[in-house]
Amino acid sequence: MMRKEIRFRLNGEEMVCDVEAHWTLLYFLREIMGLTGTKEGCGYGECGACTVIIDNEAINACLYPIMEVEGKDVTTIEGLVSQNGELHPIQKAFIEEGAVQCGFCTPGMIMSAKALLDENKDPTEEEIKEAIAGNLCRCTGYVKIIDAIKTMGGGR
Amino acid sequence: MRRFEYHKPETIKEALGLVTSLNNARFIAGGTDILVALRQKKAEIDNLISLRNIGELKGIEYGDGLWIGSGTTHTEILKSRVILEHYTALNDGVKNLGSRQIRNVATIGGNICNAAPSADTACPLLVLDAKVLIAGINGERWVDLDGFFLGPNKTVLDKHELVKGFSLPLFPKNTGSSYIKHTRRAAMDLPILGIAARITMDDGKEGATCREARIAMGVVAPRPIRAYETERFLVGKPLTEDVMEEAGNIAAREATPRDSIRGQAWYRKEMVKVLVGRAIKNAMERMGL
Ligand SMILES: Cc1cc2nc3c(=O)[nH]c(=O)nc-3n(C[C@H](O)[C@H](O)[C@H](O)COP(=O)(O)OP(=O)(O)OC[C@H]3O[C@@H](n4cnc5c(N)ncnc54)[C@H](O)[C@@H]3O)c2cc1C
Ligand code: FES
Ligand code: FES
DSSP states (O other): OOOEEEEEEETTEEEEEEEOTTOBHHHIIIIISOOTTSOOSOSSSSSOTTEEEETTEEEEGGGOBGGGGTTOEEEOGGGGSOTTSOOOHHHHHHHHTTOOSSOSSHHHHHHHHHHHHHHOSSOOHHHHHHHTTTOOOSSSOSHHHHHHHHTTSSOO | OOOOEEEOOSSHHHHHHHHHHSTTEEEESSOTTHHHHHHTTSOOOSEEEEOTTOGGGOOEEESSSEEEETTOBHHHHHHOHHHHHHOHHHHHHHHTSSOHHHHTTOBHHHHHHHTOTTOTTHHHHHHTTOEEEEEETTEEEEEEGGGTEEETTEESOOTTOEEEEEEEOOOOSSEEEEEEEEOSSSSSOOOSEEEEEEEEEOSOSTTOOEEEEEEEEESSSSSOEEOHHHHHHHTTSOOOHHHHHHHHHHHHHHOOOOOBTTBOHHHHHHHHHHHHHHHHHHHHHTTOO
16 A cells, blocks of 8 residues: 655654554554654553643544544653653652552553643642543552642642 | 555545445544444454544534534533533533543544444433434435434444434423433443433423423443333423332333343343433433423
8 A cells, every 4th residue: 555645743843754544643653653652552442551642632542543643733752851851740740749650551641631731720639530531550549640630730 | 453545535525425436435533433443353444534624524503403513522512511501411421421532532423323322422312302414425314313223333324425413403491401321430431321311391380290301211222212101101290209210110111121241131121210210300400490
């Protein structure tokens, strides 16, 4: 099959790439771009390990056709680190609150948290739970993850 | 993943032209059903025709009724104030559908066209008297949603037709609606049972009686169904505890569930009894009589 050229933004950079029509965004990120921060857990939309942000919304990269990325703005966990290598405040909060154990769910969890916080600066516990309901964690029991996201809110 | 070609038409006309001319072609909207089916090798498709870049299929309009384009995402439905206030059952339906990530891309058209007996927007749309606008190469036709479903993953759609959207009527003031999704956990679970109710009461303040009733049930039959007998029973009655209990009993007789990994048939029937009354109560509370 013929490769197709698509244009989009990836972590702030303009991209022009040749892709195959049946690729998912997850395959493209991991296998072509080597951006392995985005994880593949289930490949079926169930676990959220592949969560990235497209035009301000959290989505499952495993169920996102690469062809639909055309013209869009994609942010992965690698895009959160600043130019000089400093971690994003949400990443720091996860570390400080002990919200990371094996780390497999962490990139997806942080991307879900970021999408939430960009839209709602001071989410309630209910809103946090709702936003990460599609992100499974087998280690932490979620409490510390929720605490970490809470510390990002306004008054707390 | 199986190899396929991917087409991105920008108009309905173009999409219908493609689906008629290409071999082994299927539409894709949010892709959350079709891509999973492809991965599980439950579908073999050579050409996916995306509906995501067709402006005509998007958006919610409220005027002398409600129009919801088939390409509207569940997140967009959840954000609609009009739907929350006047078509509450549909807000209930999308609130716990999948995860945030799923709702951000999955569409109401995909949920209905996929025609799972458990589809969370089906029962709400049934009680809200939704009509489906279907477009084909030879023109358009309207079908009542109740006449749209044929069985699991089967609808009246011809393979060269697509759904443009759904039209819902305006309801009188004393109307309320609700949907209860019965699951083991709140999020990310398909329902063991889904029950929707819409109730319109008479104007009379004291001793008001039910003027119009709609009850719909999911996962109790091969397709989402209306409980017609229960609806007829409710009309003309004051909605007392006794009446609601009897409505639950009648609805349980209309349900023909099967045993499945999510729940046994007898359990589903027992839960129909309980949840029909609860759904009616929730609908009444939203009425602000
Ligand atoms: C992790 C996960 C959790 C889920 N949880 C739920 C849940 O809680 N409740 C629930 O009801 N569903 C759930 N689903 C199923 C799915 O997300 C929904 O059914 C969704 O609404 C499908 O919409 P879509 O736009 O993604 O459909 P697609 O996959 O794009 O399409 C589904 C089918 O409909 C056809 N189609 C789509 N649009 C049209 C159109 N306009 N005209 C004609 N045919 C069309 C396609 O050809 C395809 O056959 C879940 C799925 C996943 C992966
Ligand atoms: S890998 Fe995408 S949701 Fe699990
Ligand atoms: S830290 Fe191990 S899965 Fe979440």
